Amino acid sequence: MSDHLQADFSVKPTLVGERVLLRPFLLDQDAPxxxxxxxxxxxxxxxGSSHGPADREPWDEAAEERMRAWYGTRHEQxxxxxLAVVERATGACVGEAVLNEWDSGNHSCNFRIALAEAGQGQGFGSEAARLIVGYGFAGLGLHRISLGVFAFNPRARRAYEKAGFVVEGVRRDALLYEDVWVDDIVMSILAPEWERHHGHPETAQG
Structure with a gap:
């Protein structure tokens, strides 16, 4: 059973889908x-990393160094x-997909994804989610993968639902953005659910 598999996050795989692939970062290539x-x-x-225009800082040499230090050490974690999300047709990086907040005792992780404008609106997000979530269950032996999506982001919520995530609750007024409180919708997917539909709940039988 996958629950007994010892998770090994030190392995950084390349996961290949129909239109995107996920791979370790190539900093010089992916930096832009x-x-x-x-x-x-x-x-x-x-x-939710910004609370409005007032707290946005200009991009300077220090910010560039922080970015390069962060992404340059992801393979060591x-x-x-x-992993970088790459459009297969062009070979271009269009974003990132992450499993983090690993809870080894409970076989669980958090999932997040961010896509640049060039990677949005084409189904890349759902496919990337299926790839990394599938690896989380089959390759890492996870039982639960969860995420949070803010209420003002229905497009992302739909992408997650298409990949099999289900709403399980709401963290009310979790974010203050430009003086407006926004709910954080908690979603998750469990290993038995993944085994049933492999990220395609709309086609699952029963």
Missing amino acids: VLRSLLQDPEVGRLT ADRLD
């Missing part, structure tokens, strides 16, 4: 897109999995 993600006000809003 990663930089654009970190500078994008809309990404900051949707991920033994308790999380950070």
